[in-house]
Amino acid sequence: MGILKFEHPQENNSVHMTTSPLDPEEFRRQGHMVIDFIADYYKTVEKYPVLSQVQPGYLKKRLPESAPYDPEPIETILRDVQDHIVPGLTHWQSPNYFAYFPASNSTAAFLGEMLAAGFNVVGFNWMASPAATELESIVMDWLGDMLQLPKSFLFSGNGGGVLQGTTCEAIICTMAAARDQMLSQIGRENIGKLVVYGSDQTHSGFQKASQIVGIHPKNFRAIETTASTSFALSPEVLKSTIRSDIEAGLVPLFLCATVGTTAITAVDPLGPLCEVAKEHDMWVHVDAAYAGSASICPEFRYFIDGVEGADSFSLNAHKWFFTTLDCCCLWVKNPSALVSSLSTYPEYLRNKATDSKQVVEYKDWQIALSRRFRAIKLWLVLRSYGVGNLRNFIRSHVKMAKIFEGLVGMDKRFETVAPRHFSLVCFRVSPSAIIKANPSLSDHDNGKHKADNYKLLNGVKCVVNEVNSKLLEAINGSGLVFMTHAVVGGMYVLRFAIGASLTEEKHVVMAWKVVQEHADAILHPPCIN
Amino acid sequence: MGILKFEHPQENNSVHMTTSPLDPEEFRRQGHMVIDFIADYYKTVEKYPVLSQVQPGYLKKRLPESAPYDPEPIETILRDVQDHIVPGLTHWQSPNYFAYFPASNSTAAFLGEMLAAGFNVVGFNWMASPAATELESIVMDWLGDMLQLPKSFLFSGNGGGVLQGTTCEAIICTMAAARDQMLSQIGRENIGKLVVYGSDQTHSGFQKASQIVGIHPKNFRAIETTASTSFALSPEVLKSTIRSDIEAGLVPLFLCATVGTTAITAVDPLGPLCEVAKEHDMWVHVDAAYAGSASICPEFRYFIDGVEGADSFSLNAHKWFFTTLDCCCLWVKNPSALVSSLSTYPEYLRNKATDSKQVVEYKDWQIALSRRFRAIKLWLVLRSYGVGNLRNFIRSHVKMAKIFEGLVGMDKRFETVAPRHFSLVCFRVSPSAIIKANPSLSDHDNGKHKADNYKLLNGVKCVVNEVNSKLLEAINGSGLVFMTHAVVGGMYVLRFAIGASLTEEKHVVMAWKVVQEHADAILHPPCIN
Missing domain, CATH: 1.20.1340.10 (dopa decarboxylase, N-terminal domain)
Known part of the structure; x- marks a missing residue:
């Protein structure tokens, strides 16, 4: 293009003319x-x-x-x-990053991203780049095998997998499919009767997805969880919630169960939940965004036991599977449900391969028409590290989390708060340590309210939460590490999530020292004012 | 991680242990x-x-x-x-790629993609990487300025821009916002009354978006266009369609107008369409996915005249703005409409910056929570080439399209079919050339039907379409070039879309020779059998 000349009198013609923007x-x-x-x-x-x-x-x-x-x-x-x-x-790639969930990068994924951006094909249908479609189907079967997903989720068993951007997109697609299946039976005018179910620990993307696909906001159920089930969704409570909805003339549609909730990695009991849902012909989606990756290790596979009763399953390879953002792996048992909700076939895309029905057309498995060649990065991750190393990467994170958990346990001022299933440790400064540092609090706890100091607080529980919140702010303000928080059952907890690819044991040990030092400062009386 | 040892008796322990997957x-x-x-x-x-x-x-x-x-x-x-x-x-990056619309890559965009994948931050909120959010707001204002968008679409004018993946996502977000605004007035139980409008040339993503957000399929209007308006949507027909919908008790919600339709780059008249829509308080979205980029050139700005009457405007930088897939630029006048439909604020994301309301939280402007750092590639494109070169890149493509159009015009066997506005030329072998090569066809046209030869055909029109379809198949089968087709007003047309970054004038000239050679072969009698 450098040879072309342009004359536009209204413009400065002295612009330095760059040659092709893709000169090799x-x-x-x-x-x-x-x-x-x-x-x-x-x-x-x-x-x-x-x-x-x-x-x-x-x-x-x-x-x-x-x-x-x-x-x-x-x-x-x-x-x-x-x-x-x-x-x-x-x-997010710092070895001292322990916030939210990891966005574990790897050289292999990065190279795959480079190849995808370099080829820059728009693989909406098979013909637009057969390799993009076919590699995706192949790696989704590979990964499904590694997870020991039932055959019914794999192409080799008439299900199939697709790479989406995020879990929210995966839920929109599956919920739209479930919605349209149901409305074709009960009539589209009944869209206002459809009810979707999750727990109060289900990811916020579930609520957003239900809003987007037009579920009436009053028909969104975030069923309360409690410490008695370690904040997992109770099948009994689900059952009774569904029963009252049916009695009210509503129609149960969709259950989102979670393996590894965002706040504390609680694990919903898939088997019993699916049984309840199946009684009502509901679609069950399993969101294993973060924790699903662990199930490539035989010793962690049991966390997704019961998945055979679900209709769809997703995990985010961009969280804990060493793949750059974005890469959400979604498997479904019945691809034709997705396709009948999401397919379009405009004239300009007509071609013999599509007409032959011998090829997968992934544009009909997702929201958008255009799609990046995400499969190549997942392929590079699987091949560059191999199943053996990938398992060991996961294990090393779990092992480091155990080490951190051990360190917390050795300091009597702290307590871990929820069971550690994976590589997340939830902990806090314990109420007793805070009371010990502030003896006046025990008076407070006994109702001898010191109005001046505590007028904004609602008992010791709030003080404990506030101290932990201050501790987190101080830790993050140091810049030395970054961790985040959650609130479960009214408790403010610090979340220590391991999974950044550069993290080693020494970083975990150092992070604990940072926590202790800031706790020293905060707990030295008075810790509240 | 290389120092950790694992013992899992059920596995082959001889796996070669890779060190950190992100070893620098x-x-x-x-x-x-x-x-x-x-x-x-x-x-x-x-x-x-x-x-x-x-x-x-x-x-x-x-x-x-x-x-x-x-x-x-x-x-x-x-x-x-x-x-x-x-x-x-x-x-798609071949200089001989002329299919669909271009996916014009550039070194700058590729480098930006590398930086985004390298940092691999998950910028859902400001705090999770302030630079990702702030750079996005800045480049969207920069690009909005380059397009001379009204101030009301820019942050500097209380509107704002956001980077989405694709147009379909942009339409889902704006349509969900429009839907929820309307339903808050008329009651959620009336979702089945909402009607959305486009033309039969509007991109299929519009239909998909309306399906996903729960618009009743019978309330999706693809208004017919004709050659008389060069296949642009007629404001009068829109008006009468809306009128009959209102008479039927329905509620007009959303208009998707297009600048540069997918088939032939028709341009809907934004000003008059917005006037019609405004009478009914409808949301107007302008989809300028491919052609919007041209409006950075002052001489092509008039194509989006009237955009000031719309509520939202989008273009895909990954089509004709030298940016890798995916990068859809969406501007809205009223960000709070998006936010009130799409926001969630779970506890684990709570932070002081968000609470201060001094920052943009892009998670509430889009479908997903997680988001890639797309702004950095757009920033690199704008800076590496500068406004001057970017205009000249666009102009060079338009100039090459004119050259191709001239070549078509010089060969009497061919005709261009629709007005060429941008860098797409639509052409076909003309009916007269096909009749000339097959004199028996004129008998056929006169009703002297030769049953054996034409039993599957419905007059000359079909023969003409079939010959052009065969021509395209032969051209693409050569592997020398790739172009695609469209059908408008019953005519099968070949689409020659220029915009691959490596394309030079010589490729265009060569492509024309390929077309001519295959036409020679096909038109030498008999061209049908």
């Missing part, structure tokens, strides 16, 4: 620079505060008001990335 | 290899058949039944990519 040698030169930039970033990522410490609006002050008219060299841009973007990052 | 030096070594692999691919991409010539199921025969237990070296994997994946690709 320029691509090579700049590509090598960015590889080194990122490799150096990984080498030095520990030196940055894990949680970004910038203030809202920081970037607008540093960047120009508008896009440049003339091109800028990559050297300048990379300097700006270093100077202005990196300080505004929260470093 | 291994990342560097393998990253450089893949950069060279992709650069070499671009250098040689012309040698591959543009449209993949593999048969359904080709890949399953070449790959193992299951994932490997042991790791495999990157060298082996890259050889397999070359040997088994590349033959199954349809080469």
